[in-house]
Amino acid sequence: MIEIQLTLECAAKLLRELRRAGTHEIGGILVAEHVANSIFRIVDLSVQRNGGSFSRFSRDASLHKGFMRRFHNKTRHQYSRYNYLGEWHSHPSFPALPSSKDILTMCSLLTAPDQVANFLVLLIVKRSIAGKLEASAHAFAHGLTPIRVPLAIYGQDDAITEITPSTQLSLRQKLALRANNGHSRGSTRDASLKQTIYW
Numbered sequence: 001m002i003e004i005q006l007t008l009e010c011a012a013k014l015l016r017e018l019r020r021a022g023t024h025e026i027g028g029i030l031v032a033e034h035v036a037n038s039i040f041r042i043v044d045l046s047v048q049r050n051g052g053s054f055s056r057f058s059r060d061a062s063l064h065k066g067f068m069r070r071f072h073n074k075t076r077h078q079y080s081r082y083n084y085l086g087e088w089h090s091h092p093s094f095p096a097l098p099s100s101k102d103i104l105t106m107c108s109l110l111t112a113p114d115q116v117a118n119f120l121v122l123l124i125v126k127r128s129i130a131g132k133l134e135a136s137a138h139a140f141a142h143g144l145t146p147i148r149v150p151l152a153i154y155g156q157d158d159a160i161t162e163i164t165p166s167t168q169l170s171l172r173q174k175l176a177l178r179a180n181n182g183h184s185r186g187s188t189r190d191a192s193l194k195q196t197i198y199w
């Protein structure tokens with residue numbers, strides 16, 4: 001099983017953006033450093049402040065291409081160490097867990113023709129009433145049921161309040177996944193990120 005770490009800087013950035021966005025869903029893409037066999041550390045994330053509503057977020061791929069290009073330039077194109085990890089968005093009005101639609105969207109991204117990643121991570125975040133970060137991370141891999149994976153803040157462990165529901169998907173989510181077996185593309189997101197992905 002993989003483990004996801006979030007740098008303090010990224011956690012602070014998320015909290016700042018969540019506060020600013022209020023009840024609007026926001027999101028973007030995650031880039032990470034592969035720091036050990038099964039440990040991936042999120043070192044930056046793009047932020048799309050528009051395109052979301054109270055209950056929905058739709059990522060515009062074109063807005064994040066420049067972010068990926070700058071990240072690859074900054075990390076000197078060491079793709080096996082620094083690369084695209086997956087997606088994030090907020091659930092200001094709902095639990096910080098993937099919805100059935102989120103699961104279908106991730107499956108669509110994973111099976112997109114230009115997608116060469118072995119797996120993708122979906123990070124769902126929200127700002128708690130106490131002003132802390134609540135988050136969950138799920139890994140999506142070909143042919144496997146999505147699983148919740150451990151998530152920690154790198155360098156500090158009390159800035160995040162990780163919610164603790166069952167790691168099992170609900171029956172509704174499993175049914176949504178089964179309905180997607182034909183690779184139906186119900187996603188509102190564009191999966192046309194063209195960078196080379198090794199993970």
Ligand SMILES: [Zn+2]
Binds near residue numbers: 089091098124
């Ligand atoms: Zn969602």
